Amino acid sequence: MHSTRRILCQGLNRNLRQFSCTSKNNFKVAVAGASGGIGQPLSLLLKQCPMVSELRLYDIVNTPGVAADLSHIETPAKVEGYEGNDCMEEAFKGCDIIVVPAGVPRKPGMTRDDLFATNAGIVRDIATAAAKAAPKAHFCIISNPVNSTVPIASEVYKACGVYDPCRIFGVSTLDIVRANTFVAELKGLNPMEVCIPVIGGHAGITIIPLISQAKPKVDFDEATLAKLIPRIQDAGTEVVKAKAGAGSATLSMAYAGARFAISLMRAMKGEKDVVECAYVASDCVKGLDYFSTPLVLGKNGIEQNLGLGKLTAGEQKLVDAAIPELKKSIQKGVDFVNK
Structure with a gap:
């Protein structure tokens, strides 16, 4: 990455x-x-x-x-x-x-x-x-x-x-980009050297940053996490409000989209161990047909789904809270085409 x-x-x-x-x-x-x-x-x-x-x-x-x-x-x-x-x-x-x-x-x-x-x-x-x-x-x-x-x-x-x-x-890469940036700001790190997996989906409470799996490892108290996680989840709204009717996140999303496309190209030309999170068809969470997790990319797209990894109790609660929202959104998309 x-x-x-x-x-x-x-x-x-x-x-x-x-x-x-x-x-x-x-x-x-x-x-x-x-x-x-x-x-x-x-x-x-x-x-x-x-x-x-x-x-x-x-x-x-x-x-x-x-x-x-x-x-x-x-x-x-x-x-x-x-x-x-x-x-x-x-x-x-x-x-x-x-x-x-x-x-x-x-x-x-x-x-x-x-x-x-x-x-x-x-x-x-x-x-x-x-x-x-x-x-x-x-x-x-x-x-x-x-x-x-x-x-x-x-x-x-x-x-x-x-x-x-x-x-x-x-392409949920913007959630990762934001998580990297916000964590780096709090810890005084170079954001280009921070990597936070973000799993789940790409809206509100379905955005689940895995701070426990951060590289390099970082620690936050519960009070800080209680502010950091909602900020990552609601960062898009932060931009919409700041632009006051003039649009949503365009520049940061363009960066994130380019980053994902470039990662795909690197993998397609044979580079090994190219990993990006993305929202894809998945059986990682019971009852859901789609879920975002870290993926090893290859010449034919997804080479390996790395799954959720080891979650903290707090992160598991976030996953549990996201499941009903994701299930509803997934079904809405399926019904739109099939009905």
């Missing part, structure tokens, strides 16, 4: 040119929702990645302009813009990774679940096009509510007869 962060931080540095640009290392990556608040900075970060040979930008408006703008940046990745529903399959065809930040953002007073009515249909349509045009691509969902949109995509892929649970991811 630290290697991914170093690559991101070198983004504008000439040192990027030391990376190999052989065909083995080059990947075609699509961003669905590339003109939006997350999509534009996400595309900027991916344009800087030396492992990206071709960047396909899709959205319903403004994509040619975004593509033209990014194409002037002095990195090897070729940029193409695709605008409108009729171009969706063409945008995805032949891609190795499809990252999906498409949808409407949260506004003050809204929960991620409030976005369901709009974003569910958007994810369904994008997943349908991806399943037809690039069934082997890794499908990485940022669009909220992730706890429901991942089941939606899975049901679409099942209906298309191309479902592979190892290739569909709910």
Whole structure:
């Protein structure tokens, strides 16, 4: 995970040119929702990645302009813009990774679940096009509510007869990024050297930071944990309130999405022991079909699910509290497609 962060931080540095640009290392990556608040900075970060040979930008408006703008940046990745529903399959065809930040953002007073009515249909349509045009691509969902949109995509892929649970991811990386940052602030550490697994889901109480499994090891008293954990869980709302109607977490989410995509590419080109947390099809928790845990990534997506690890009594209580919420969100996504 630290290697991914170093690559991101070198983004504008000439040192990027030391990376190999052989065909083995080059990947075609699509961003669905590339003109939006997350999509534009996400595309900027991916344009800087030396492992990206071709960047396909899709959205319903403004994509040619975004593509033209990014194409002037002095990195090897070729940029193409695709605008409108009729171009969706063409945008995805032949891609190795499809990252999906498409949808409407949260506004003050809204929960991620409030976005369901709009974003569910958007994810369904994008997943349908991806399943037809690039069934082997890794499908990485940022669009909220992730706890429901991942089941939606899975049901679409099942209906298309191309479902592979190892290739569909709910990108919950922002929860890890926030946990690393907040813990580092409290302990006076370099956040790039902190690693906090975050399991569960990607909304409210389903976000479960495993402080006991932090690297390096950190200790907090109960009073501090009682403030730290809710802050990690509600950090998205913190940003929504601070932006006062001007949007939700876009820049930090773009960073997190790029980090996850870059980790996938590192694993796909053969690097070993690439680990990221993500919300995926899982049997780690009884009664739930989806759950976020640390995953070893490989050429074909999920190579190994590392599970929950050893939990403290307090962390187990957080898991128990999250189960009913996750079960409801998962069923909502399944029902949306099947009914």
